[in-house]
Amino acid sequence: MAVPVAKEKKGGVASPAPLARHARKTEASAKQEAPMSAETHYLAVFTSDKTGPKWRAWRAMSEADQAETARLGVAAVADWEAAHRDSIVYQGGPLGPTKRIGDDGAVTDMVNLLTVFMVVRADSHEAAVRLFVNHPHMSIFVCDGVEVMPVLG
Template sequence: MPKFLAVYTMKPEDLARFRSLSKVEQDAIDAAGVPRWVAWEERNDAAIVNRGGMVGKTTRVTRDGITPATNAICGYLIVEAETAGAAAELFRDHPHITVFPGDGVDIMPFVTEAAG
């Protein structure tokens, strides 16, 4: 079955707005979102190939050197689905975009597969 990389995105200004909330407000969002995230993973367990994880600050490597960088990527996971549309449907109600300040989930098919 085809595999898809699902990349969680979040605009830096949305993260900053979330971080500017009081600890009580952030904790309330976490208290609402984390159980929904767990439930989403349980509901979609058969499609999840790799649970991936959330990621932090970016370091970019180019031919000119290594420097700090910014992008909207904040996490990822890998799913299996018949089509990109079917993979995308898995995320329609994901807490990343329905509870947390996530911007979206980008779905990309793998066109090559790493050796075992």
């Protein structure tokens, strides 16, 4: 499945292309999907400080440099996904603007570090975390980490 190269404009600044993809299941996960259990399934959430140095560097790039970085990054993400297809349970996708409701019922807009998510399977929590070493979202794009936690239900 081809990964679309798309850019969103936010405040006149192009966002990295993989962050604009829609959530989708991989072909392998559609064939192998099983009920989630705490022993094997992990939620991975990529984080990115929208005010941090990686975003400042992205915004400082010319549109041509952003496009070339996005081209290289999209290809690298597709390669990573192909190499890890047996571990990907749910492809996930980018996370949009956040709203929060408090216990008082008040709804507010907010910004957090959560950027992209996916669900993977692994033999252990440590193995799940290690799947993301040198992931293109961190090595090419603007994510600065991946939080990985077991799915408990």
